[in-house]
Amino acid sequence: MKTKVLYIIALLISSSVVLLSCKKEKDMGAKPIPIQNLKGVSGYGEAIFSWDAVSKNPVDSANFLYTSIDYVDAAGTLHQYKFSRYSTSATIGGLDNRPYTFTIKTVGPSGAETNVTTLSITPELPVYQIVSKTLQIEGSIGSARISWTNSTGKTIVVNTSYTNSSGTIITQSFTSAKINGAGYIGNLPSDHTTAISVTVSDVSGKKSNPVSASVTPSAEMKLSNSQWTIAGFSDEEAGGEGPVSGYATAAIDGNISTFWHTEWSVNNPPYPHWIAINIGKTVTVSKVGLVNRQKASSGQTEIQLMGSVDGVDWIDLGTFPFQQNNAEQSFNLVPQKWKYIKVVLTKGPNYFGYLAEINLYGAQ
Numbered sequence: 286m287k288t289k290v291l292y293i294i295a296l297l298i299s300s301s302v303v304l305l306s307c308k309k310e311k312d313m314g315a316k317p318i319p320i321q322n323l324k325g326v327s328g329y330g331e332a333i334f335s336w337d338a339v340s341k342n343p344v345d346s347a348n349f350l351y352t353s354i355d356y357v358d359a360a361g362t363l364h365q366y367k368f369s370r371y372s373t374s375a376t377i378g379g380l381d382n383r384p385y386t387f388t389i390k391t392v393g394p395s396g397a398e399t400n401v402t403t404l405s406i407t408p409e410l411p412v413y414q415i416v417s418k419t420l421q422i423e424g425s426i427g428s429a430r431i432s433w434t435n436s437t438g439k440t441i442v443v444n445t446s447y448t449n450s451s452g453t454i455i456t457q458s459f460t461s462a463k464i465n466g467a468g469y470i471g472n473l474p475s476d477h478t479t480a481i482s483v484t485v486s487d488v489s490g491k492k493s494n495p496v497s498a499s500v501t502p503s504a505e506m507k508l509s510n511s512q513w514t515i516a517g518f519s520d521e522e523a524g525g526e527g528p529v530s531g532y533a534t535a536a537i538d539g540n541i542s543t544f545w546h547t548e549w550s551v552n553n554p555p556y557p558h559w560i561a562i563n564i565g566k567t568v569t570v571s572k573v574g575l576v577n578r579q580k581a582s583s584g585q586t587e588i589q590l591m592g593s594v595d596g597v598d599w600i601d602l603g604t605f606p607f608q609q610n611n612a613e614q615s616f617n618l619v620p621q622k623w624k625y626i627k628v629v630l631t632k633g634p635n636y637f638g639y640l641a642e643i644n645l646y647g648a649q
Contacts, residue, residue, distance in 0.1 A: 317349040317393035325387065325404040329437050330411025330487060331378040332387060334404075338373050339391075346370070348393045355388045367392075379489035380408040412439040417485040417493035424500035425469065425620040426571040426648050429481055431459070432467040440488055445470055447481045469619055475504040505571050508645045512565030513537050516596055516625055518545075519559045525550035533560050536640045544578040544641040547630070555636050556585075561627040562643060567594065571620040574613045574644035575628065582609040585630040585638035590616060592623040599627060613644065620647060 320336040327333070339349060352368045354375060368375045370391075377387075389402045412435070419434040420443075435441060440462040447470070449455050459468035473479050480499045486492040515533045522531035529535050529543045536545040547558045573590055586609070590602040605616050626645060630638035 315344075315348045315393065316397050317391040317399055318345045319391055319399040319402075320352060320389070323389060323402060323404070325406050327406050327408045328376065328378075329409045329415065329439055330380050330382070330413070330489075330491070331376055331408055332380060332385065332406045333374070333376050334387075334389070335374045339370060348397070350392050350394060353388075353390050353392050353398075356385050359383070378487070379491055380411070382408060382410045382414075411487060411491060412437045412441055413485040413487045413491055413493045416441050416443075417496060420483055420485070420496045422481055422483060422496070422498035422500060424502045426505045426569055427471065427475055427502050428473055428620060429470040429479065429500045429502065430467060430620070431470065431481075431483055432465070433485070434465060435462065436464055438462060438464075442486045443468060444484045444486060444492070445481060447479050450474065450477075473500075473502045475502050477501065503569075503648045505646050506648065507574075508564070508568060508570075508647055508649065510537055510539060510645075514563045514565070516561040516563040516627075517559075518561065519557070520548040520552075520554050522546040522548050522550060536560055536643050537562060539642070541576050541579060541641045544639050546578070546639040547637045549637050553636050556633060556638070557589075557629050557631050558585075558638050559627055559629040560640070560643070561596070561625055562645075563596065564624055564626065564645070567622050567624045568645075568647055568649055569620050570623050570626060570645055570647040571618055572646035573616045573618065573626065573628070574642075574646065575607070575616070575640055576613045576642040576644070577607075577609060577611065578639040578641050579611050581639065583633075583635055584609060585633040587630075587632035588616075589629040589631050590618065591627040591629065592618075592621060593625040593627070594623060596625045599625075604631065613642075615646075 318339055322337045325332055325334045349370045351370055355365045357363050366377060384405055384407045387404045391399045416433050416435045421432045423430050431443060431445060443459045446454055446456045457470055478499050478501045482495045482497045484492050484495050518533040521533045525531055526546050531546045533545050535543040545560060548554055585607050588607045589604045591599040592602050593599045602618050628643060
């Protein structure tokens with residue numbers, strides 16, 4: 286009888302252990318399905334991961350919450366990232382150009398995990414460090430020009446600072462992903478030296494060491510037209526306005542009593558009309574001044590300005606309203622170096638347009 290009782294007790298204990306074991310396994314949850322075909326490659330200050338989509342059957346979906354990617358930085362701090370179970374790729378930025386060991390695992394309910402997979406990746410030099418090495422700081426007309434080269438295609442922020450004459454620190458930033466980027470710090474006193482500090486940061490906020498330079502902006506002046514020639518035009522009135530007026534050359538002869546007029550005596554070409562100037566050398570242009578045909582009121586009401594360094598590729602510099610009056614009208618531009626300037630007449634109440642004179646302002 287005693288032996289039978291002991292057997293029953295042993296059986297009950299064994300059953301309890303099995304039940305507790307089953308309960309524990311249920312509480313922890315089944316292990317999630319591991320990701321397959323995991324790959325990792327280096328980017329500019331980043332590590333880029335990809336893997337195959339995880340099965341969407343009900344069991345796998347129930348046991349899979351997210352993919353975890355961790356690494357330890359140079360200071361020994363653990364960084365942990367979680368990516369949705371629907372993700373098939375991930376990018377971790379803000380990294381230095383040194384080897385990193387990443388641990389990758391999938392995580393399910395109640396903390397159940399797959400076995401850890403590790404990948405060693407050495408990111409490329411961060412984009413902010415690449416771009417900072419190309420920074421150029423130079424004086425322009427009443428301003429400083431900050432330029433850089435960014436062949437990575439990544440967005441960067443160029444941060445500038447200087448102290449004005451009142452002792453106030455002035456900051457300005459330029460965000461760009463252009464290969465050849467530039468920004469201007471305006472309203473600087475001409476013929477006064479200003480010390481400017483520039484840094485480059487990436488989207489993660491990591492920043493380069495500062496690059497500094499002292500610049501002396503130049504004063505704006507009216508540019509001489511002694512070497513100017515007409516580089517081209519859409520049309521001109523040949524003969525119908527006299528021996529000088531009507532022709533494109535009348536717009537750069539320094540005489541506001543003569544004028545370029547679009548064609549009217551033989552043909553009536555519609556808008557737009559344009560005239561292009563070859564300055565004769567590359568100069569910095571900060572403003573274009575246009576003088577309308579004197580005592581005329583039925584010409585263009587809108588103009589567009591364009592610049593070029595070779596007369597082939599043209600850059601849009603802006604579209605502006607134009608008033609039909611006698612005074613010179615000024616159109617301010619971001620100071621840039623051009624060899625050619627084009628004036629396009631874009632709109633008007635009639636089909637024709639005209640200009641008495643084209644003036645340029647900037648620095649030789």
